[in-house]
């Protein structure tokens with residue numbers, strides 16, 4: 001694990017947006033398409049505001065949420081809705097969104113659509129103060145299965161103490177990524193990260209599933 005600390009949140013968002021744009025451009029230089037999985041939640045909005053202005057061939061970028069709440073896409077709680085509103089605007093509106101929503105073809109159809117963008121080129125994750133990543137929550141009854149190497153790429157998860165069930169990329173899908181960044185802010189999450197390193201068990205601290213290969217970006 002590599003930890004990068006920034007003098008302030010604004011600088012972190014701009015620096016990391018530039019880094020992601022550079023990484024996407026590098027992938028697109030060598031390949032026809034690039035895939036990037038992105039978190040929802042309250043933290044990454046300003047990063048998306050900066051990233052959407054990057055000069056990129058967005059038509060060749062495939063974007064998918066790392067996880068989704070089982071709510072309609074126009075709900076303020078939808079991660080897809082947030083990513084569409086903050087990132088897929090202007091030129092970036094041409095990026096392809098792979099929604100984490102089952103269609104008439106059910107979970108198998110969704111798993112097939114997600115499998116098409118694996119391995120991920122780039123993975124950006126958030127982390128909760130409870131050490132969850134995507135919607136892999138400690139205490140969720142499905143967590144052990146979602147951490148298995150043979151898990152399907154996406155699973156329904158029932159997080160404890162959350163208003164609705166979720167869909168989440170599973171550990172093998174997350175671990176398929178060539179580049180892994182984790183974006184966190186504040187003293188609570190920094191302390192949670194240090195706790196996770198000590199615990200070193202993804203069943204208790206799901207972030208441990210990707211810590212080995214991740215660069216953590218933190219600002220107060």
Ligand SMILES: O=C1O[C@H](COP(=O)(O)O)[C@@H](O)[C@H](O)[C@H]1O
Pocket residue numbers: 038039040041042043044066067068079125126127128129133134135
């Ligand atoms: O529930 C979620 O939480 C994490 C962290 O969110 P934040 O609001 O603390 O930034 C997020 O990465 C994930 O996508 C989201 O569904």
